[in-house]
Amino acid sequence: MTTLEKGSVRVRIAPSPTGYFHIGTARTALFNWLFARHHGGQFIVRVEDTDKERSQPEFEKDILAGLEWLGLKYDEFYRQSERGEHYRKYLKKLLADGKAFWCYHSKEELGIEKAEQTKRHEALHHFCDHKDNPPTDKEKQLIRLAVDRNIEKIGWHDLVRGDIEFSADTVSDVSLAKDLDTPLYNFAVVIDDYEMQISHVIRGEDHIANTPKQIAIFRALGVEPPQFAHLPLILGADRSKLSKRHAAVAFNQYIEAGYTPETIINFLVLLGWTPNDDKQELISTQEAIEQFTLEKIHKSGAVFNPEKLNWISNQHLRQLGDEQLSSLVLPFVQRNFNQVDNVIVSRLMPLLRERLEYLDQIKEFGYFFQAPEYGPELLVWKKSDAVGAKQAITKVLGILSGAGEWGDQKLRSRLDEVATTDFAGDRGAVYWPIRVALSGEKFSADPVQIMLIIGQSETANRLQTALAKLN
Ligand SMILES: [Zn+2]
Structure with a gap:
């Protein structure tokens, strides 16, 4: 591997604003950004919005908001819809040089050809005879690349996957544009990568089939293609391509759920890449920048494990001080409960x-x-009855009104005492109704812990409410 000169790296992500920011796009963006930052290069965002019907401003906004939330700042920004003159210029040049030509074959004719190739189990291709023999009685349909028929193979050294080679007939006469004003996907990508001087194309392996076509276009332009690095797919637990069946794929859902950017970066960077210490599971963004190289990217698919995400997230939250954690939690308290209770949140810190x-x-x-x-029936312990529940709650209310009893050990020993004297040592007879009165749940945090967090008067209120339910 040659060492890269500082500043020589220019990478891009090229999202299409035809859907919301996707977790897979976020991973691709992160890898490009880390590679750029590691080498002191540039990270470019290029919105590929030439599909006028499916592209929507709200999707572009969502994608850019996701990148900003992650902290992946870009150095340059482009929209393909604003670059028509560039594509036009190169289409004209290729046509003038005889490197591109008009194909007059209609959709119907191409459809028949495609059906026949499918029947013969051939890779789909169209070698067009219109370059040398343009018909006079037909309409122009597409601008195609005049592929050199003497070439048998098109290949490249992929920086992740090693040498990849395609037989040239899979490339055939690549369609470049519908007309001078309507470039098609592979052509626009090549012109942009060329003009933006992209050094490395780091993208998902679903783009591998496009790569030989793009290389053929680069060659027709007489320029060297960038280096390519194709990232492994993100897989679900069943090792099929990650979809909604496995986990949330819309990035915004992770923001909404309250993962931090550091957590998501930690999780995403391990999806197909290994740090120097291959056991390391917690990694900061700064460490990832320092360590990120393409050599450590995996060839095989990366399994998306939501439980691992939650573990990483909890580990990150544990590293935060009280002030940081509570400022993160409070907006979620407000969102869920329509209130901001700083006191409760600060008492909750150890538990959270x-x-x-x-x-x-x-x-x-x-x-x-x-x-x-x-419902009142929940207050009744399985080995007791409503009378027992009332008795236990009344006793505990009595304890609360006594001075000097407020404290973890004191409360516990008084509750245990009630169990011993009134319920023959059955702690459930006391703790069960108290837990339900305080939490409304069978399984909650420890009832004494709840008392200490919600405070003495709120505890008394809830016990009174429970008594009223039992009457
Ligand atoms: Zn044709």
């Missing part, structure tokens, strides 16, 4: 640090912020 996997999970702790709703 241990348990939160993503910030919106705060909604599972609703009973810390608002009185729970539940």
Whole structure:
């Protein structure tokens, strides 16, 4: 591997604004950005919006917002829809040089040819005879590349996958444009990569089939193609291509769920790349920049594991101080419970640090912020009855009104005492109704912990409410 000169790296991502920012696009963007930052190069965003019907401004906005949220700042920005003159210029040049020509074959004729090739199990191709013999009685249909018929193979050394070679007939006479004002995908990509002086094309392996076509266009222009590095697919647990069946694929869902940018970068960078220490699972963005090289990208697919994402996320949240964590949590408290309770949130810190996997999970702790709703039957312990539940709650209310009892160990020993004296040592008879009265749930945080967090008067209110339900 040759060492790259500082500043010689120019990479791009080229999203189409025909859908929301996708988790796979985010991974491709991250790898390009890391590669650029590692080498002190440029990271370029090029919006490929030539499909006028499917491209929408709201999708472009969503993609750019996702990149900004991740902190992947770009150095240059382009839209293909604003670059028509560039494509026109090179189409005219290629036509004038005899490197491109008009094909007059109609859609119907091409359809018949395609059907016959399919029947013969051939790779689809169109070698057009109109370059040398343009018909006089037909309409111009497409501008095609005049591929050199003497070439048998088109290949390249892929920086991830090694040598790749295609037989030249898979390239055939590539369609470049519908007309001078309507460039087609591969042509626009090549012109842009050339004019933007892209040094490395780092993209998903679903683009491998486009690469020989693009190389043929570069050669027709008489320029060297950039280097290519094709990233492995992101797979679901069943090793098929990641889709909605496996996990959320719309990037915005991860923002909404309350993962931090550092968490997502940590998770995405491990999808198909290994740090120097191949056991390392927690990596900061700065470390990833320092270590990122294409040699460490995997050839085979990367499995997307949502449980690993949650583990990484929890580990990142654990590293935050109280102030940082609570400022992240508070907007999610407000969103879920329509209130901002700084006091409760600050008391919750140790519990959240241990348990939160993503910030919106705060909604599972609703009973810390608002009185729970539940039916009276839930208050009754399986070995006891409504009378027993009332008795236990009344006793605990009595403890609360006594001075000097507010504290973890004191509360626990008094509750245990009630179990011993009134319920023959059955702690469930006390803790069960108290837990339900405080949380409305069978499984919640420890009831004494809830008491200490919601405070003495709110605890008393909830116990009174429970008693009223039992009457
Ligand atoms: Zn033709």
